[in-house]
């Protein structure tokens with residue numbers, strides 16, 4: 001009897017399973033038929049029209065391939081914009097882990113443009129080396145800035161970045177003793193909370209210090225300058241990822257708070273003009289530098305991208321004619337390889353000289369015209385690992401600023417979604433659910449560790465080339481690999497500035 005009941009149960013279970021299977025099969029077949037009809041009748045996509053249903057896998061694999069390549073297929077030095085070796089260095093430094101590697105370098109040293117540092121026959125002993133001294137910027141301003149660190153955080157606006165990202169950067173900057181540039185989105189309470197040194201950027205829309213017509217509001221500027229921790233002002237003339245094009249913040253990222261800080265309507269795209277409406281030539285630019293310095297009493301510099309050196313020869317020559325009092329206190333050279341929250345692809349790909357060429361050229365020009373001691377040089381553009389930063393200091397930079405390196409220290413996985421509101425790591429999104437992933441208490445330490453790790457290793461390179469601190473490195477300490485496979489001293493390469 002018991003046996004018969006068990007057989008009945010088993011038969012029933014089998015029957016139900018079979019029915020469920022047939023049902024699922026039926027639903028699947030119906031879905032395939034519906035997709036087939038949709039694909040065959042739609043007109044926008046040739047592959048799906050010609051190969052209904054199967055054609056959809058191409059889209060799926062194209063999308064997923066972007067991620068799979070990163071994890072499984074791309075070699076350590078292969079990906080763009082940053083390869084795994086570069087990102088891993090940041091991650092290890094940010095975690096405060098040892099950044100020594102074993103067995104041998106995976107870097108191909110034959111690639112044209114690779115910098116090779118010239119090791120000294122008798123490097124200094126550990127007790128003969130020092131750390132980088134603070135450097136004075138804007139000696140003529142009422143409140144000059146003694147900048148403690150060679151390595152600092154480049155402009156990224158509150159808007160492009162999320163609130164927890166700004167909080168972590170700001171606390172990390174305070175912890176490491178480096179400056180934080182606000183980017184063009186104005187000053188928020190999250191920049192200020194930690195007490196870190198701040199460089200306030202005045203973008204082409206002058207967010208935070210604007211009149212409705214886009215001109216400078218002096219009252220608002222005075223209010224910003226009254227914060228003691230705002231140390232300098234940077235006029236953004238151009239940025240490497242989009243020279244000639246203003247900032248772009250999609251409407252989805254313009255929250256009411258961000259709109260209020262910027263002085264614009266919420267929910268609508270925040271588009272800044274391609275240049276300052278009140279700066280159309282060299283004299284208007286120098287007038288603006290002087291005006292902002294007089295109002296704020298603080299050093300004033302500018303950020304730009306080099307297309308050719310000629311406009312800068314004209315600028316520096318005009319400064320000499322008018323007198324050095326009108327000179328900007330610093331100049332940030334952003335390479336054409338720079339990043340952004342959003343930019344048209346042709347500008348990102350093709351416009352503006354890479355920093356590897358721009359920086360030595362502008363340094364030489366400043367030397368030639370006699371302004372090298374007056375205008376401090378800041379360099380940015382994929383300078384995210386110690387070798388990049390050391391190269392820039394040797395090439396002439398007084399300071400290096402970095403944006404995406406600090407994003408990696410916050411946990412960025414290079415998902416390339418900064419222009420949407422869907423960043424999976426919470427760094428460039430205002431979606432509270434995604435922001436939960438970015439825990440400020442943990443990340444600010446990583447930001448600080450990364451900065452300290454870079455500085456330590458740049459000092460190591462400086463000692464290896466035979467000087468006691470990074471700013472003593474010169475171009476002769478770097479050789480650049482040429483197309484015939486040999487290397488040439490960097491100081492012999494950028495002699496002709498006229499082309």
Ligand SMILES: Cc1cc2nc3c(=O)[nH]c(=O)nc-3n(C[C@H](O)[C@H](O)[C@H](O)COP(=O)(O)O)c2cc1C
Pocket residue numbers: 154155156157160161182183184185201236238239240247303334335337338339340341380381382383384401402403404405418428
């Ligand atoms: C998400 C994001 C937002 C940015 N926002 C600004 C900005 O508001 N103003 C600016 O001058 N540059 C901005 N930049 C450019 C960086 O400041 C920097 O110049 C450029 O990315 C090169 O540095 P990197 O290679 O270290 O990233 C932004 C970059 C990123 C990635």
